[in-house]
Amino acid sequence: MQFSPLRTAIIAFVALLGVLFAVPSFLPQNVREAWPSFLPQQTIVLGLDLQGGSHLLLQVNEDGIVTERLQSLRRDVRNLLANQNGIGNLITTDAENATITIELTDPTQKEAARTAIQTLQTTVSNSMFAVGGVNELSFGETPDGKLTITLTPEGITERMSALVAQSIEVIRKRVDELGTTEPSIQRQGTSRVLVQVPGFGDSERLKDIISRTARLTFHMVYPGMSAAQAEAQGLPAGTMILPSQDGGKELIYEDIALGGESLVDAQPSFDSQRNMPVVSFRFDTRGAVTFGQITSANVGQRFAIVLDNQVITAPQIQQPITGGTGQISGSFTTQTANDLAVLLRAGALPASLDVIEERTVDASLGADSIQHGLTAGIVASVLVVSFMVIAYGLFGVFANISLVLNIVLIFGALSMLGATLTLPGIAGIVLTIGMAVDANVLIYERIREEQKAGKTPLQAINAGFDRAWGTIIDSHLTQLIAAVVLYFLGSGPVQGFAVTLGLGILTSLFTSYTVTLYFVGMWYRWRRPKTLKIQHFRFIPDGTKIPFMKISRYVIAFSIIMSVLSIGSAVFRGFNLGIDFVGGTAIVIQHEDGPADVGKVRELLDGLNLGEVQVQGFGTPEDVLVRVQAQEGGQDADQVAVAKVREALATENYTVRSTEAVSGTVSGELAWKGAIAVIISLVAILIYIWFRFEWQFALAAVTTTTHDVIMTIGLFSITGLEFNLTSIAAVLTLVGLSLNETVVVSDRIRENLRKHRKMPLPDLIDLSINQTIVRTTITQFTVFLALIPLVLFGGEVIRSFTIAMTFGCLVGMYSSIIVNGPILINFGLKSKADEPKDARPKSADGASV
Known part of the structure; x- marks a missing residue:
């Protein structure tokens, strides 16, 4: 009970650091601006579900990349063979197989053609630091002697990955042009980009600006033939037909006369002569020279301005344009002209992007969610704090001080890490409030047992903290495993929940043990009591001898029946799946x-x-x-x-x-990830408990937890509660909470196996459950005190999540107390009294011991 000055300084330093990092998030903007510069300035980042905004998940369109690359390759091959080498050819494109086929008019030139096209081979890499890369093209020949060029799968993959990196920079420029604050633009995997823009509620406009390719090209219009005539008679070589903005079609040359990459500026303006909004553009020096040459050589011809494979306008060139400027006119409004100017200034996307997931939250709904979260948090805090004082008196006050510091440290850590706080994240903090007192209850109950065993108050305090620590570590780490799995396999708000839950678990390890021990030690040195009166209220009296194992067969039968009903309902009735899983x-x-x-x-x-x-x-x-x-x-x-x-x-x-x-693509992935997350979590916990305990404890713990998961999933099926991504979070959190209780009981069984060597195993398990049932009931009650306000005040967005958590905690308490013991016996766990006499070690005189 002696605390070194260093230990005291560490506690004070951590507490002060937590306060300093947490405070800015609760100060008004003007106060933060006056905040001294040497103090932390970072605030907690509110998720889109709390402050409103737009969330888009975009995926590079692979088909579009293949089609565009084949078109480019076709032009290169025609130029290389016909224009440079005079080899006549007919080229056909097969986008499905990513192949172009070359039929030569003079078959004797096949080897010359083969040698020429092989110079088109390129290597593609998605990293500027990569050495070499992969070949993009493979060359072959059809059975009838035609040459083929095929895009390799590896080349397509590498090109997609490289295009994502380029797309992120273009998207960032476009979003910055909108004047939004703190947008988040991140790469996801090899082909996706995640864009989150807080406070921007017009998702349609944002989506249009972000996902439009905005590839601007200039082409000469084919003279003397209309698009309709070309469709009837056949396309002239090197031409293509594109739709125009006015609903018609234009026949233009495939070759790009001038590309939009030469633009250096684009601004919305107004054409007073035609009384309409237009977009004015300006070329760089090289583009201006090229533009001047084209317009000088083609006076009287039509010049098409093409945006994303649509002809915006195709005016006739009246005179040479040598100033390097021009106008794009069309059916623009003021806003669409401004948006087009934004797109052109930011540059074209190197590939088309498809929106596969979209979430938009109005600011008013975000404010309501904050209000719901705060209300639930305040009510839960008041209930838990009050109950701890009622149950443990002064020791409850010590636990509450640790609890308050725990919450401060969570907010401080969120602020320091720049983590995003979501509505499920608030739920995670509220749940932590209930779980944080678990370690204190475990310590206090252990101190009571040690004092009851005849130890002095000082010995009881020391032994209580020391012996409870191992159990606290085990129970917290099993929850942390679930939180880590949830973070890496979850997305969006679910990751926010995992972050706050994980931080709460880590901070409670510090506060519930170190901080509580500090205050208990200070009180003891000041008062020097002869006895410790720790608990003032309990649900179950001391010395209970409930014969749990005698009713175990009925309990197991009931659990099997309920599990079969749950599985049957899931198979035949199904679930009310949210759009996370069905699209x-x-x-x-x-x-x-x-x-x-x-x-x-x-x-x-x-x-x-x-x-x-x-x-x-x-x-x-x-x-x-x-x-x-x-x-x-x-x-x-x-x-x-x-x-x-x-x-x-x-x-x-x-x-x-x-x-x-x-989209269906994302919903299928989310469903698969959810199932994998539950399996990985159970396997990881199995390995951990197997390492810490005997194998029977590990298998029994996983079996018990699987029973709880089945029962909770059955609740979704039977009641019709919406089963969505947060439901997976509820199931994984339940895994951690259920194992928390199971580990505490298992730890006591293992301890009693060493202490009561001659006691039959059923009696020993009964003893262990009765010794820990006081702690279990109090801990679960505090978790319920935290969960019930979430159910009542947390809002409809997380309703199914909170109901499932509450039900799961009830099932977890039931299984940890009653189901786990019989499973241990069935898995072959034995005490010394249960071992055959001839299997026991012999003493020196040959008698069994």
């Missing part, structure tokens, strides 16, 4: 003139021909959730569906508060 669009709307009429909303949407549309209440009487199935036309069709819903509901004063669109 589609979820739209939260709010009626501005009082309570919403769900029936009226359903009636308005029935005639839109959108397939399956579900309409249900969403928390408050004014809010309604509309779920639209994934449309057959892909993401573009989904956006058309959202627009139809908006238009239909706008007439009845409904406003959209949030939209969430997930």
Whole structure:
């Protein structure tokens, strides 16, 4: 109980550091600006679900890359063979097999042609530091003697990866042009880009600006023949037909006369003569010279300005344009002209990007989520703090001081790391409030046992902290494993939950042991009590001798029946899957003139021909959730569906508060990742417990936890609660909480195996459960005190998550107390009393010991 000055200084330093990093997040902007520069300035970053904004997950379109590369390769081959070597040829393209086929008019020139096209070989690398790279092309020949060039799969993959890196820079320039603050643009895997823009609620405009390729090219229009004539008679060599903005078509040369990469500026302007918005552009020196040469040589001809394979305008060249400037006119509004100027200034995307996941939250809904989270947190804190004082008196006050410091350290760590706080993240903090007292309860109950065994108060305190520490480490690490798996396999808000849960576990290890020990030590040195009165209230009296093992067969039978019912319901009834797992669009709307009429909303949407549309209440009487199935036309069709819903509901004063669109590709990946996360978590915990305990304890713990997972998943199926990505978070958190209780009981069984060598195993397990049941009931009650406010006040967004957590904790307590013991016996765990006499070690006189 002697604390060195260094230990005291460390506790004070950590507490001060936590306060300094946490405080800026709770100060107004003007106060933070006046904050001394040498103090921490970083604040907690609020997730989009709390502050509103747009989230887009984009994927490089592989088909588009292949098609465009084949077109470019086709032009290169024609130029190389026909123009440079005079070898006549006919080229056909097979985009499905990423191949072009070359048929020579003079077969005797095949070897010369083969030698020539092999000079087109290039190596592709997705890193500027890579050496070499992979070959992009493979050369071959068809059975009938035609030459082929095929894009290699490795080359396509490397090109996609390289294009993602280029796309990120272009997207960042475009988003910066919009004047938004703190956008997050990150690479995901080899072919995806994640864009999060807080405070930008117009997701349609953001999506249009980010995902448009904005590839600007200039082509000469083919003279003397219209597009309709070319379609009827056949395309002239080296030409192509593109749609025009006015609804017609244009026949233009394939060769690019001038590329948009020569642009140095583009600005929205207004053409006073035609009374319409236009976009003015300016070329660099080389582009201006080329533009001047083209316009000088083609006076009287038409010159097409093409944007993303659509002819914006194709005016006739009246006179040479040598100043290096020009105008793009079309059916622009002021905003679309401004957006096009933004796109041209930022540069073209090197590849087309498809939006495969979209989430938009209105700022008002984010404010409501913050309010719900704060209310749940405050109520949970008051309940837990009050209960600890009622249950443990002064020792409860010590635990509460550690709890408050624990919360401060969580916020300080979030701020220091620049982590994002989401609504599930707030739920993680609230859950930590309930779990953080678990270690203190474990310590206090151990001190009571040691004092009851005849030790002095000082000995009891020392032994209580020392002997409880191993159990605390085991129980916390099993929860931490689940949090780590959840972070690496989850996404978005679920990762926010994993971060706060993981931080809470780490900080509670420090506060519940070191800080609580410090205050208990200070109190003891000051008061020097003869006895310790630690607990003032308990649910179950001391000395209980409940014969759990005598009813074990009935318990196991009940658990098997309930597990079979849960599995049967999951197989035959299925789940109410959220769009995270089935794809589609979820739209939260709010009626501005009082309570919403769900029936009226359903009636308005029935005639839109959108397939399956579900309409249900969403928390408050004014809010309604509309779920639209994934449309057959892909993401573009989904956006058309959202627009139809908006238009239909706008007439009845409904406003959209949030939209969430997930493609089938992402939903399948999320479902697979969720299943993998649960399996990995169970395997990792099995390995850990196997390392810390005997193998029977590890298998029993995993079996018990699997039972809890099955029961909780059955709850989703039987009740129809929405099963979404946060439900996976609930299941994984349940894994940690359930194992927490199981590890405590298992640790006591292992201790009693050494202490009571001659006691039969069923009696020993009964003894261990009765010794720990006081701690289990108090700990679970504090977790419930934290979870119930989340269920009541946490809001509809995390309702299914919090209900599943509450149910899972009940099941976890039941299984840890009653189910785990019989499983241990069935797996062959034995005490010394259960071993055959001839298997026991012999003493010197030959008697069994």
